[in-house]
Amino acid sequence: MRSFDYAPLYRTTVGFDRLFDMLDSSVRSDWPPYNIEKTGDNDYRITMAVAGFSPEEVELTQHGPELIVIGQKQPEQGDRQILHRGMATRNFKQVFRLADYVKVADATLENGLLSVDLVREIPEELKPRRIGIGTSTGKQPSPNKQISQDTQPQRKVA
Incomplete structure (x- = not known):
């Protein structure tokens, strides 16, 4: 895998350190396989194939901006002798x-698939809002004038 030198970008940008750190550490393991899908405007789902793991053997933790999924397989009990192991049941993070x-x-963990539903909840004070514009007739703006909340951005007409 080729690595990219971000030094020129560091010289011309301010405040993007976190982004460059994420790009540097974006190497992922290939097991277990997973999908990331967008299911709505602010809804996402991560689906991981964790066949052979029970819900007690999979730990899900959200720590700040990181979602950590750890699978630790319990040791097998019994006198089984496995002649061929084709199913991967190794621990993962x-x-x-x-x-x-x-x-x-x-x-949820169903039929060997771990599904994690995510939602983006933007606080009301950070959502776009429409601000009414008054006229300049020399009057002070009315204190009773309401500012309407507008969750849909305005489209410009060409």
Whole structure:
């Protein structure tokens, strides 16, 4: 794998250190396989193939902007003698970096698939809002004038 030298970008940007750190540490393990999908405007789902793991053997933790998934297989009990092991049941740790205001909404383990539903909950004070514009008739603006909340950005007409 080729590595990229970010030094020229460091000289011309301010405040992007976290982004460059994420790019540098973006090497992921290939097991267990997973999908990341967008299921709505602010909804996402991570689906991981963890066949052979029970819900007690999988730990899900959100620590700040990181979602950490750890699978630790319990030692097998009994007198079984395995002649061929084709199913991977090794321990794993997978870390996903989440965007700001993304939180885990639900997690399920069914038919060997771990599904983690994520939702982006932007606080009301950070959502776009429409501000009414008054006229300049020399009057002071009315203190009773309401500022309307507008969650949909305005489209410009060409």
